[in-house]
Amino acid sequence: MAYWRSIGCVAIVTTLASWTGSAHASTNFVEEVQAALYAGKTAEAAVVAGDRLAKAPDDDQARFALGAVQFLQAIEHLGQSLHQYGLRSSYQDPTGLAGLPILRIPVPHNPNPDKLTYEAFRAVLQRFADDLAAADTTLAGISGGAVDLPLNIGLVRLDLDGDGASSDDEALWLIFKTVAEARWLDEREAGKLLVDFDESDVPWLRAYIHLLMAVVEFPLAHDWRDAFQATFHGVFPGAGLPLRVLFEEEMKALAELQEKGEGPKPPAKLPAESWPEYQIRYQAWLETPEGQERQRLDSLTNRATFGGIADLVAFVHLNHWPVIEPERMQRVLENLEAMIQFSRENWRRIKDETDDRNEWIPNTAQSGVLPRMRVTEERIAGWMQFLDEFEALLQGNKLLPHWRFDRGINMRRMFLEPTTFDIVLLIQGSAAVPYLEEGELTTGQTWRQITRVFGGDFFRYFIWFN
Known part of the structure; x- marks a missing residue:
């Protein structure tokens, strides 16, 4: 499961482009955008691409560059918002709410998060939807001209904490490795992730945008305040949510377990001992100081282990969401239908390609850059x-x-x-x-x-x- 989720993270990364040897972009344009992206300066990359497009409105390569960077900015803005409220992206329980869509971005730790409310979280989702729509609007203006945008994914960085700089922890290949649990990926392997984006990747990116827009519009169509208030304390533990005491108790239990270690072990069953005889001896042992300590540690283990599962169960239990903006449900439908149409166009173009240059999604005669992924008829x-x-x-x-x-x-x-x-x-x-x-x-x-x-x-x- 973690690997296919990882593809979603790589997909976010691969929407960008760096520009070398293009018939539609000057060397300076290439170098300036590369420098901005590799330094985690997406705003600068957007300015460079936007200026280029303003001077040459028919330059589809520049338009794709701008739309791709805008999409990356949508992801970056989402990460910054999640960091602002202290997303616990290192959540240890994979069954918990941190595995939900939108919450899987591994943002840097924020020791002093802002207070989060249900309204503020809806605003985070709304901004993400608006950013995605802006990127799609830009990409919709592409008229069918040539696009040739090579990008070394391993060199791109984001600014996920909004401090104006990009640390090594915000390198995209590290983000991919963290989300995907891709143990095979190291700095050397990341440097090989060079992709040549072309015309076929335009509908691919638009399909991906519409998929994400559908995901975001669905919760915005409903009132799910009760589910948020009762369960999101484990995802944003320092953001002042009403039931943060549940998370605090979980952390206290974990700290006590770490301090005490494994603790005493129960007596083993003797070879000549019947099961009823062992049960009598075991129950007597539970009354000893060692047995009492074992019971205490087992209780702490349950408290520290099953909090995420309990929150997920509560989230499902509170999944009784009235519709408050029905027009958004229609937009969910429209986005899913658009995703299908763009995906078909993506594959029509892929199948017509005759080159073979570091394809993001190859046809059966081409080679791709992702290991373990094969395209067959x-x-x-x-x-x-x-x-x-x-x-x-x-x-x-x-x-x-x-x-x-x-x-x-x-x-x-x-x-x-x-x-x-x-x-x-x-x-x-x-x-x-x-x-x-x-x-x-x-x-x-x-x-x-x-x-x-x-x-x-x-x-x-x-x-x-x-």
């Missing part, structure tokens, strides 16, 4: 089948089956006629009733056929292909 066909099936669901031409009904759920109506979102009631069936219709159902056999060609790594390829 079977996988391309499987991806096209996925796009067709997903589009049929979004358009209401196929219905989503429910275990409780012969009829199926019209997903399109869920976006266009939204009601209170409650995942438990959807699974139970009562929240699905308003959307039930007669019609053709998508089948488990179809989805097994789609995922089979990706060798069990469908979600990893989904983030890469989008």
